[in-house]
Amino acid sequence: xxxxxxxxxxxxxxxxxxxxxxxxxxxxxxxxxxxxxxxxxxxxxxxxxxxxxxxxxxxxxxxxxxxxxxxxxxxxxxxxxxxxxxxxxxxxxxxxxxxxxxxxxxxxxxxxxxxxxxxxxxxxxxxxxxxxxxxxxxxxxxxxxxxxxxxxxxxxxxxxxxxxxxxxxxxxxxxxxxxxxxxxxxxxxxxxxxxxxxxxxxxxxxxxxxxxxxxxxxx
Amino acid sequence: xxxxxxxxxxxxxxxxxxxxxxxxxxxxxxxxxxxxxxxxxxxxxxxxxxxxxxxxxxxxxxxxxxxxxxxxxxxxxxxxxxxxxxxxxxxxxxxxxxxxxxxxxxxxxxxxxxxxxxxxxxxxxxxxxxxxxxxxxxxxxxxxxxxxxxxxxxxxxxxxxxxxxxxxxxxxxxxxxxxxxxxxxxxxxxxxxxxxxxxxxxxxxxxxxxxxxxxxxxx
DNA sequence: AAAAATATTTAAGCTCACTTAAAAATATTT
DNA sequence: AAATATTTTTAAGTGAGCTTAAATATTTTT
Numbered sequence: 001x002x003x004x005x006x007x008x009x010x011x012x013x014x015x016x017x018x019x020x021x022x023x024x025x026x027x028x029x030x031x032x033x034x035x036x037x038x039x040x041x042x043x044x045x046x047x048x049x050x051x052x053x054x055x056x057x058x059x060x061x062x063x064x065x066x067x068x069x070x071x072x073x074x075x076x077x078x079x080x081x082x083x084x085x086x087x088x089x090x091x092x093x094x095x096x097x098x099x100x101x102x103x104x105x106x107x108x109x110x111x112x113x114x115x116x117x118x119x120x121x122x123x124x125x126x127x128x129x130x131x132x133x134x135x136x137x138x139x140x141x142x143x144x145x146x147x148x149x150x151x152x153x154x155x156x157x158x159x160x161x162x163x164x165x166x167x168x169x170x171x172x173x174x175x176x177x178x179x180x181x182x183x184x185x186x187x188x189x190x191x192x193x194x195x196x197x198x199x200x201x202x203x204x205x206x207x208x209x210x211x212x213x214x215x216x217x218x219x
Numbered sequence: 220x221x222x223x224x225x226x227x228x229x230x231x232x233x234x235x236x237x238x239x240x241x242x243x244x245x246x247x248x249x250x251x252x253x254x255x256x257x258x259x260x261x262x263x264x265x266x267x268x269x270x271x272x273x274x275x276x277x278x279x280x281x282x283x284x285x286x287x288x289x290x291x292x293x294x295x296x297x298x299x300x301x302x303x304x305x306x307x308x309x310x311x312x313x314x315x316x317x318x319x320x321x322x323x324x325x326x327x328x329x330x331x332x333x334x335x336x337x338x339x340x341x342x343x344x345x346x347x348x349x350x351x352x353x354x355x356x357x358x359x360x361x362x363x364x365x366x367x368x369x370x371x372x373x374x375x376x377x378x379x380x381x382x383x384x385x386x387x388x389x390x391x392x393x394x395x396x397x398x399x400x401x402x403x404x405x406x407x408x409x410x411x412x413x414x415x416x417x418x419x420x421x422x423x424x425x426x427x428x429x430x431x432x433x434x435x436x437x438x
Numbered sequence: 439a440a441a442a443a444t445a446t447t448t449a450a451g452c453t454c455a456c457t458t459a460a461a462a463a464t465a466t467t468t
Numbered sequence: 469a470a471a472t473a474t475t476t477t478t479a480a481g482t483g484a485g486c487t488t489a490a491a492t493a494t495t496t497t498t
Contacts, residue, residue, distance in 0.1 A: 090332065
């Protein structure tokens with residue numbers, strides 16, 4: 001399948017997991033940087049290929065076939081991220097950017113080789129789960145957003161859900177990295193801000209960031 | 220630049236090095252599996268972009284800019300081959316096939332990282348030279364085709380110039396591998412066949428193979 | 439509930455990278 | 469050197485994946 005189609009089903013999959021589940025053409029168009037008209041066109045076309053269900057003015061819903069395709073692309077993306085992260089000294093943002101291209105030119109055979117080489121990892125360097133070769137995510141995710149944590153508790157960073165360079169730069173500078181531990185020292189619920197302690201530094205984060213940094217309670 | 224354009228200049232570059240230097244549209248078309256008409260069209264278009272010189276019914280000649288683009292793609296191809304060969308247990312043919320796709324989705328930054336990781340190798344697993352970041356091939360190639368070797372001498376395999384699966388399978392089965400040594404036991408010049416000794420086996424090769432297996436004299 | 443704002447769809451049109459078929463030029467054979 | 473075969477070019481047309489502009493439907497605001 002073409003790059004455009006792969007990116008389209010991937011965008012629906014990702015938006016379905018995020019946002020307010022808004023998978024109408026306009027939202028997908030924004031995600032992909034194309035016009036609304038192009039998104040509607042593509043949606044109609046993919047409906048005829050049984051990749052999604054299309055009804056005028058409604059949300060786009062992936063079929064099983066469409067979901068499988070999306071997860072296959074996501075798998076390749078995250079495997080590339082894991083490999084590039086292991087081999088090269090590149091920022092999370094750069095790694096994401098490269099994986100965004102490589103994911104579409106990767107055979108299932110190569111994806112399996114990468115996975116095997118890495119010891120069949122379950123998570124990529126952002127903490128996002130890597131679907132298996134059958135397009136299944138077998139891990140259960142009990143992590144919560146930093147915005148929902150309790151004062152005084154210590155947590156382990158489990159996911160950095162973004163692809164924004166500034167966010168990653170900020171994280172890198174402040175030790176906000178997959179697997180590191182943070183103490184939530186204060187929740188300013190009125191202002192939707194969270195104060196954390198990490199590496200003996202105190203940082204005040206606003207909701208833009210605390211809603212995309214996911215953590216697990218320490219066992 | 221698009222994948223089609225990258226493949227087009229690459230095909231001209233490769234055909235220019237090979238064959239009887241035939242870089243007319245028809246030959247490029249055959250290489251790429253497209254129609255002659257499509258090749259002529261593309262040639263005209265690329266001439267306006269200063270990637271090649273086009274004159275009706277003449278050979279296509281890359282400009283400096285076109286050569287640079289071709290070498291940049293070749294560099295990425297060969298770096299991928301070297302990396303995949305090092306990391307994964309894949310046949311030379313599989314590696315070639317994957318690299319053929321990945322080469323077009325690789326930033327210069329990533330190419331440099333791969334090169335650095337591998338210790339800036341000068342050759343890929345086929346023995347083909349890897350252009351440097353400036354698109355220069357700095358190694359001098361003194362290797363000769365097996366068909367031009369002398370009876371009784373021992374040589375080191377330096378290049379396997381092909382992308383054919385059957386050829387690679389044959390090579391793999393018989394120890395014909397970059398760096399291995401072979402004794403040329405007999406040249407049947409009339410029949411254009413060459414008898415070699417490798418790993419205590421005697422093999423008779425015809426010109427199809429001896430013209431694409433390159434070797435160096437042992438020092 | 440009506441008006442205004444926003445989103446979606448339709449329609450027409452564009453570029454890229456191809457195709458096939460026919461015309462024109464070049465290469466090869468006799 | 470003429471006849472034949474092969475290549476190259478031109479011409480017309482296609483589908484994918486976009487665009488913008490206008491029409492239509494939905495959502496939000498008042």
